[in-house]
Amino acid sequence: MTNETTLAFSVEDMTCGHCVRTITAAVEAAFPSAKVSADAASHRVTVAGVQDAGAIAGVIAAEGYTPVTLD
Numbered sequence: 001m002t003n004e005t006t007l008a009f010s011v012e013d014m015t016c017g018h019c020v021r022t023i024t025a026a027v028e029a030a031f032p033s034a035k036v037s038a039d040a041a042s043h044r045v046t047v048a049g050v051q052d053a054g055a056i057a058g059v060i061a062a063e064g065y066t067p068v069t070l071d
């Protein structure tokens with residue numbers, strides 16, 4: 001049983017490796033099933049294994065960043 005859903009977010013204020021680690025750790029802590037990929041250069045965060053884009057955006061926002069959910 002796999003979950004193929006991948007959610008994508010643009011996070012313009014994720015600008016360096018520290019941001020990447022902070023966001024990755026926060027999402028993985030909130031959603032143990034999450035597989036997080038974050039890239040500072042493209043300001044892109046993708047999350048597999050979680051269905052709820054709003055909840056993920058909330059976790060990223062709670063760390064002080066500004067996520068925009070992408071289609």
Ligand SMILES: [Cu+2]
Nearest residue numbers: 015016018019
């Ligand atoms: Cu940073």
